[in-house]
Amino acid sequence: MTMQPASTEITSRTAAIVQELKDLEGPLLPILHGIQEEFGHVPHDALPVIADGLNLSRAEVHGVVTFYHDFRAKPAGRHVLKLCQAEACQSMGSDAVAAKIKQLLGIGFHETTRDGSVTLEPVYCLGLCACSPSAMLDGEVIGRLDDEKIEEIVAEVRS
Structure with missing residues (x-):
């Protein structure tokens, strides 16, 4: 299991990201993306630093984090x-694809396997409609999912 940074480390690293990006027009989303890139999620301890x-x-801040599905409250x-x-x-x-993958991985949507190997998330359009059903694995799109591709x-x- 991955060690999580201490609260003071989260606070200081978050403050640096906020300082770097706060003068952008509409800085909240870029700051949240920067924090998620830094930590793999948006830690609860980062929210007051961003707000201040x-x-x-x-x-x-919490409302924006929970509104957008790409922001995570815990690591993926x-x-x-x-x-x-x-x-x-x-x-x-x-x-049917989702049911098979859930069964093979033993998890549902918004869950991570016990060994931390994969997080399963639903999305609502990858822009690959002509090649449906589709998925995205670590940022790489996969179209025309069938049993063979699911196993792979x-x-x-x-x-």
Whole structure:
């Protein structure tokens, strides 16, 4: 299991990111992205630092973090598998794909395997509708998912 940084380290690293980006127009989203890139998630201890640095309430910052699905409150697995659940993919069998992957990995959406190897997330359109059903593994899109590709994906995330 990965060690998490101490609260003081989170505070100081977050303050540096806020300081670097606070003068941008609309700085909150770039700051949140920077923090997630730094820590792999947006730690709870970072929220008051962001709020103070931007003269926002903690509730405002928390609201933005929870509104956008790409921000995480806790670290993801070593791999992130996103399965498209939009209508085009559903019409081409994404529900069956999701059920099979959930069964093979032993997790549901928004969960991480016990060994920390993969986090499974739903997404609502990867822009790959002509090649549905589709997924994204660690930022790489995969189209026309079938049983063979599902087995390959599961083997890759478990290795």
